[in-house]
Amino acid sequence: MADEFRTTEVGDRYAQALFDLAEETGALDAVRADLKSLRAAHGESADLRRLLTSPVLKAEDVSRGLLAIADKARFNGTTRNFLGLLAQNGRARDLMGVIVGFERLYAKKTGVVAAEVVSAQPLSTTQLTHVRSALLKALGKAPELTARVDPSILGGLKVKVGSKLFDASLKTKLDQMKFALKRA
Template sequence: MNDQYRETEAGERYARAAFDLALDQKILDKVQADAETLKALLTESAELRAVVASPFYKSEVKLNALLAVAAKAKLQELTKKTLGVMAANGRLNHLFPLITAFNKLYAAHKGIVSAEVTSAAALSDEQTASLKAALTKALGGQADIRTQVDPALLGGLKVRVGSRLFDASLKTKLDSLKFALKKA
């Protein structure tokens, strides 16, 4: 069994525990916001990421760094306690898998469907809103879309929902036409 699998599995266990407690305490939305805050802080700060991931720092040092950040970010008590339990068990290096697993549990609970949209040019706010409404209707759940730009598409869109890919890009259509012409 590889280390990444163990990290993911441990992160999922901590996420499930935190999720269930947040649901019981009726603070699920607040704890989910904490998870997003922690993710942003870890993503933006190479120093914080290094402290949390490093095997050279003791759990106490890692926890103190995270609690200092948590105090400034005004994180929920449950979030701080979860960090404390992870530190006590030497599992703070599983923080990213915990955040990922918690966000998946939250999305499933709220009926939120995540979609990655790639377009040839940046979408306007109106186009994004229209696409979000269409995806919400088609998928039967609130759509949460992340957009990115890939000029190689030439036009159209690629929409990935889970493992499904809907490709309506001009590049793919031209490639299909090129392949069909070669066969003819």
């Protein structure tokens, strides 16, 4: 998946620090909402991705950029301060890993089951309802569903719940068929 992120040791440490601070300040849900917005923006904005990963930008410039984003989006003060600190420490490239780590900590604390559904084209409300009810049956609890479009999968769906991935995409099926034909 194009938007699949993994945590790192550094990302996990920062995620834990942010989670603890957000919990202490009573801003857990606000910080979570801010991080969800950042994750969505990361998927949509090449400029944000460059800001986070460019080796030529100085930490102060990255910090100014992230703080400007936080101010424009009216992020919670805890989130805003954290973004500034992350950039100042030269760790802006770890932001997506921090978000994944934060989500994992949030799910563990609250019992929320997060699921990401990836399709080649936007799913209708009815289709999302069917996916949600199928996941409810499989998981035993209602998932918090995030839908994303990735035309490269050609068709079908990819559903990720936690670390488990159900891949029924046309691209994967074609790749498997191509591999099987090569072996024959």
